[in-house]
Amino acid sequence: MKKTTTRTKAATKHDRQPKSASKRQTAAVKKAARSNKTGSSSIKHETITKVSAAKAREMMRKLCDLYPDASCELKFSTPFQLLIATILSAQTTDVAVNKCTKTLFDEFPNAKALAEADLDRIKEIIKPTGYYNAKATNIQNCARKLVEKFKGEVPKTQAELTTLPGVGVKTANVVLGEAFGIPGWTVDTHVQRLSKRLGLTANSDPLKIESDLQKLFPKDDWSKDSITLIWHGRRMCFAKKPACERCPINHLCPSSLVV
Numbered sequence: 225m226k227k228t229t230t231r232t233k234a235a236t237k238h239d240r241q242p243k244s245a246s247k248r249q250t251a252a253v254k255k256a257a258r259s260n261k262t263g264s265s266s267i268k269h270e271t272i273t274k275v276s277a278a279k280a281r282e283m284m285r286k287l288c289d290l291y292p293d294a295s296c297e298l299k300f301s302t303p304f305q306l307l308i309a310t311i312l313s314a315q316t317t318d319v320a321v322n323k324c325t326k327t328l329f330d331e332f333p334n335a336k337a338l339a340e341a342d343l344d345r346i347k348e349i350i351k352p353t354g355y356y357n358a359k360a361t362n363i364q365n366c367a368r369k370l371v372e373k374f375k376g377e378v379p380k381t382q383a384e385l386t387t388l389p390g391v392g393v394k395t396a397n398v399v400l401g402e403a404f405g406i407p408g409w410t411v412d413t414h415v416q417r418l419s420k421r422l423g424l425t426a427n428s429d430p431l432k433i434e435s436d437l438q439k440l441f442p443k444d445d446w447s448k449d450s451i452t453l454i455w456h457g458r459r460m461c462f463a464k465k466p467a468c469e470r471c472p473i474n475h476l477c478p479s480s481l482v483v
């Protein structure tokens with residue numbers, strides 16, 4: 225199925241990259257995946273070695289070169305649909321969410337429709353994403369509040385977004401960055417893990433990590449850098465057995481298993 229997303233500045237820029245860059249990325253990721261299957265090493269005792277801002281930016285530049293097409297992997301056509309998909313993505317994969325939201329958005333494409341939907345029908349559709357009782361209630365209450373307080377439109381500030389049921393800072397920043405092109409860090413499990421491994425933060429609290437990342441990188445790049453770390457976490461810097469042998473920043477990363 226063809227992906228339908230609201231275009232962002234970062235995605236548009238990435239789309240202009242030459243195809244050869246994508247091929248290089250695909251080849252590198254395949255090599256990494258092969259290496260990970262056969263490798264036995266893992267980062268058992270993670271110690272955090274903070275790196276300089278210059279080194280942090282050099283590593284990020286190389287990762288952005290590796291993933292020139294990095295973008296949100298949730299499927300959506302409107303800011304409302306991205307908001308709902310992001311709420312549903314908690315504790316599951318984007319692939320699982322995309323399978324459910326096709327039906328969900330066909331039946332309830334906007335806030336008004338979801339606000340008036342039968343709750344049991346919502347639960348039935350989103351069941352494969354897990355925690356479906358709580359998620360169904362959250363997304364319907366979110367839709368109702370959008371209708372009651374925001375005329376059915378998704379607000380464009382973190383402060384307003386986080387007043388919605390089921391929406392925290394992470395979800396708000398995904399929506400702001402991907403739907404509206406407003407820079408923000410998405411501190412999910414991958415960004416938390418990679419920020420520590422790369423020596424970008426010594427903190428564990430997502431808000432403190434976000435603050436550290438904000439100081440290290442230019443504001444205009446925050447959304448692009450977020451999704452780049454997420455892609456690297458999904459494709460190479462795995463939680464278990466990271467593919468350091470094939471990682472293009474293994475000579476810079478303080479957690480590398482090969483230097």
Ligand code: SF4
Binds near residue numbers: 422479
């Ligand atoms: S060298 Fe290893 S730990 Fe460091 S970013 Fe690459 S895959 Fe992750």
